[in-house]
Amino acid sequence: MASDLPLLMFGAAATRVSLTTLGLLNYIAPIMQFICGLVIFHEQMTSMRWAGFGLVWVALALFTFDSMHTRRRTLALERAAVTASAV
Incomplete structure (x- = not known):
């Protein structure tokens, strides 16, 4: 347990x-x-292991950047919609 x-x-x-x-x-x-x-x-870390490790981190960085960019764009569109509906 x-x-x-x-x-x-x-x-x-x-x-x-x-x-x-x-x-x-x-x-x-x-x-x-x-x-x-x-x-x-x-x-021991061979060059292939280091390359794989590096590729995983590059993919994570790209994923994080894309997520942040998409979130910021969504928030900007929501703010613009609220502003447009208030006018």
Whole structure:
């Protein structure tokens, strides 16, 4: 039963944040495992592993930029609609 506690806590917290935030937070555990493997266990990183790691981060940066850009554009359109309807 004690091993179920982290899953229950995650489930409770997951209902309180947006899906975008939850998706980005899901990358914390693998990143922490990567850092532990690299720093603590001195795991060897080949050039292909570094390339894969870099591609994942480039994809995350593009996704985040696109999400922020879309959100800002949506907010601007909503503000313009409210302003136009008030006139």
